[in-house]
Amino acid sequence: MRAQRTFVKRQPQLPLPPWVRGLVITLFSISITMLGLLLVTFLIGRVMPIDPVLAVVGERASQEQYDAVFKDLGLDKPLIVQFFYYVSDVLRGDFGQSLLTARPVADDIARVFPATFELATIGILLGCILGVPLGVIAAVRRGSWIDQIARVVALVGYSMPIFWLGLMGLLLFYGILGWVGGPGRQGIFYEDMIPSVTGMILIDSALARDWGAFWDAFSHIILPASLLGYYSLAYISRMTRSFMLEQLSAEYVTTARVKGMSEWAVIWGHAFKNIRVQLITVIALSYANLLEGSVLTEIIFSWPGIGSYITTALLSADMNAVLGGTVVVGLVFICLNVFSDLLYKFFDPRSK
Amino acid sequence: MSSQASSLHAWLTSETPTSRRQARWAAVYKGWLSLKSNHMAMAGLAIIIALITVAALAPWLAPHDPFVQDLGNRLQPLGAEGHVLGTDSLGRDILSRLIYGARITLYIVALVALIAPIVGLLVGTISGYAGGWVDLVMMRITDIFLAFPRLVLALAFVAALGAGIENAVLAISLTAWPPYARMARAETLTIRGSDYISAIRLQGAGPLRIITKHIWPLCISSLIVRVTLDMAGIILAAAGLGFLGLGAQPPSPEWGAMISEGRRFLLDHWWVATMPGLAIFTVSLAFNLLGDGLRDVLDPKDSSS
Numbered sequence: 001m002r003a004q005r006t007f008v009k010r011q012p013q014l015p016l017p018p019w020v021r022g023l024v025i026t027l028f029s030i031s032i033t034m035l036g037l038l039l040v041t042f043l044i045g046r047v048m049p050i051d052p053v054l055a056v057v058g059e060r061a062s063q064e065q066y067d068a069v070f071k072d073l074g075l076d077k078p079l080i081v082q083f084f085y086y087v088s089d090v091l092r093g094d095f096g097q098s099l100l101t102a103r104p105v106a107d108d109i110a111r112v113f114p115a116t117f118e119l120a121t122i123g124i125l126l127g128c129i130l131g132v133p134l135g136v137i138a139a140v141r142r143g144s145w146i147d148q149i150a151r152v153v154a155l156v157g158y159s160m161p162i163f164w165l166g167l168m169g170l171l172l173f174y175g176i177l178g179w180v181g182g183p184g185r186q187g188i189f190y191e192d193m194i195p196s197v198t199g200m201i202l203i204d205s206a207l208a209r210d211w212g213a214f215w216d217a218f219s220h221i222i223l224p225a226s227l228l229g230y231y232s233l234a235y236i237s238r239m240t241r242s243f244m245l246e247q248l249s250a251e252y253v254t255t256a257r258v259k260g261m262s263e264w265a266v267i268w269g270h271a272f273k274n275i276r277v278q279l280i281t282v283i284a285l286s287y288a289n290l291l292e293g294s295v296l297t298e299i300i301f302s303w304p305g306i307g308s309y310i311t312t313a314l315l316s317a318d319m320n321a322v323l324g325g326t327v328v329v330g331l332v333f334i335c336l337n338v339f340s341d342l343l344y345k346f347f348d349p350r351s352k
Numbered sequence: 353m354s355s356q357a358s359s360l361h362a363w364l365t366s367e368t369p370t371s372r373r374q375a376r377w378a379a380v381y382k383g384w385l386s387l388k389s390n391h392m393a394m395a396g397l398a399i400i401i402a403l404i405t406v407a408a409l410a411p412w413l414a415p416h417d418p419f420v421q422d423l424g425n426r427l428q429p430l431g432a433e434g435h436v437l438g439t440d441s442l443g444r445d446i447l448s449r450l451i452y453g454a455r456i457t458l459y460i461v462a463l464v465a466l467i468a469p470i471v472g473l474l475v476g477t478i479s480g481y482a483g484g485w486v487d488l489v490m491m492r493i494t495d496i497f498l499a500f501p502r503l504v505l506a507l508a509f510v511a512a513l514g515a516g517i518e519n520a521v522l523a524i525s526l527t528a529w530p531p532y533a534r535m536a537r538a539e540t541l542t543i544r545g546s547d548y549i550s551a552i553r554l555q556g557a558g559p560l561r562i563i564t565k566h567i568w569p570l571c572i573s574s575l576i577v578r579v580t581l582d583m584a585g586i587i588l589a590a591a592g593l594g595f596l597g598l599g600a601q602p603p604s605p606e607w608g609a610m611i612s613e614g615r616r617f618l619l620d621h622w623w624v625a626t627m628p629g630l631a632i633f634t635v636s637l638a639f640n641l642l643g644d645g646l647r648d649v650l651d652p653k654d655s656s657s
């Protein structure tokens with residue numbers, strides 16, 4: 001992935017400082033993408049074979065009640081007006097009521113999101129801590145046994161169905177060896193014992209200085225987090241390796257070596273420094289994938305996160321919850337992309 | 353016979369092709385020779401060919417009917433009499449179900465691998481060739497689809513369309529086309545400005561002819577590489593939807609759905625969920641191996657190993 005230089009025709013520029021213009025363009029592009037995202041979820045909600053009115057009033061309502069709710073939900077208005085209502089609701093953080101839990105979808109999501117966040121964050125940390133050095137070593141010792149191992153590890157990671165590996169992990173480490181806690185976030189003994197501050201049990205139990213609960217939560221999270229970590233490791237190590245190979249074949253590396261610089265300084269001080277920018281994009285992308293790709297992992301481990309929430313809602317035709325969850329996950333996705341773009345600009349001296 | 357083969361070899365490796373057809377086949381042959389020297393890719397190809405054969409000959413290869421239940425014989429272990437891979441919770445032969453499941457997997461993969469690249473190719477080349485506001489609008493739409501997390505979008509689509517194999521194919525295709533569109537657009541942009549396109553245009557060729565006859569053929573090789581590498585992802589996505597109960601419906605022997613059925617007996621009867629998982633793993637590994645090899649042959653600038 002070489003940076004491409006493009007020559008753009010010089011355009012008449014507004015009399016604004018460059019960072020303001022950049023900000024305006026970024027914000028504009030985010031809001032267009034957001035609007036598109038809402039349009040897609042809105043349309044999915046419209047083509048659903050489920051009658052939203054019946055979902056509210058129930059099967060036995062009279063025709064008058066039905067018509068009243070029909071009007072109330074704004075379904076008699078043209079589609080474009082309905083879409084406008086939908087957008088303004090979402091902007092106010094109102095995703096409607098969940099049929100399943102009978103609570104506002106926004107509250108439900110606020111409750112389940114920390115669980116997903118906790119799991120994905122530990123997963124990506126594991127993936128980076130192991131994946132980046134593995135990729136660097138594989139590139140430096142190209143063709144050696146460690147390179148071969150890194151290749152096999154990545155290939156297996158790309159080819160393994162995550163839900164199956166999760167089941168096998170549960171079978172081995174929980175069922176046979178008994179090393180880790182089973183499905184769920186906590187053992188029954190510790191359930192609801194910790195006051196919820198952040199919603200992340202590891203942090204909450206540490207804050208409450210309840211180390212028994214901390215270790216219990218740790219033994220529950222370690223297996224699913226390792227699983228997610230493995231999947232991001234496969235991708236991160238592969239990309240790190242190919243970025244590093246490109247740098248190591250560059251002339252400045254030879255120059256540094258000729259000058260008598262230690263191999264360590266050449267690799268970490270020069271070559272690695274130059275792949276940081278590309279690496280950030282890769283890591284942000286796999287983090288975003290963990291936040292959404294944990295759907296299957298959450299199902300396997302009965303992890304009460306946003307993935308389980310969306311799937312459960314889906315199986316019981318709770319459309320408000322499904323679409324609300326989709327919008328939130330999409331939002332997180334967009335934000336991470338923008339964030340990695342900003343970091344990119346920050347670390348890349350060429351864009352200053 | 354051998355003289356025929358050697359003359360064919362000479363025809364294919366000739367330095368001075370006398371016809372367009374000969375030049376084209378020679379290029380294919382050269383690619384094949386370099387692919388053949390890559391053992392991993394050949395192993396992948398062998399597995400895929402075996403899978404296609406098994407799927408085609410399923411009625412003759414399967415020892416039992418994959419749908420016939422035999423409750424007296426349920427959850428038989430590996431190597432049980434008449435059931436090499438054991439039986440599932442309804443006494444159905446697991447090996448036979450795996451063999452018939454290969455058909456479903458191939459069906460899904462083939463359909464998605466047709467739909468997504470074609471849609472991407474259309475959108476990308478039109479957008480790249482037309483430029484201007486057409487390009488702007490189409491690329492914005494592509495960006496929006498890229499901004500969606502793939503599995504969640506597929507889930508939402510299946511929710512709207514209803515569960516089933518065809519809808520799973522549609523949902524996966526809908527989430528898979530944007531990268532192809534991006535790629536085809538980038539290729540089109542580089543091709544569009546080249547001299548030979550201007551020459552053809554001066555000869556009076558219209559946009560339709562230029563796109564279909566002169567731009568598409570040049571996009572194909574990178575699309576093929578990308579499709580092969582994506583196939584493993586498609587298999588995993590289809591199995592994931594099946595596992596969630598949103599893809600193929602029971603009693604269909606889809607591999608993901610079989611894992612989901614076996615999940616309930618995991619601790620005592622591990623093989624019921626393990627065997628279909630191994631099948632999925634083997635097939636997607638094969639596609640990854642072949643894809644890596646093809647990339648080295650067709651797209652050497654991207655290869656890093």
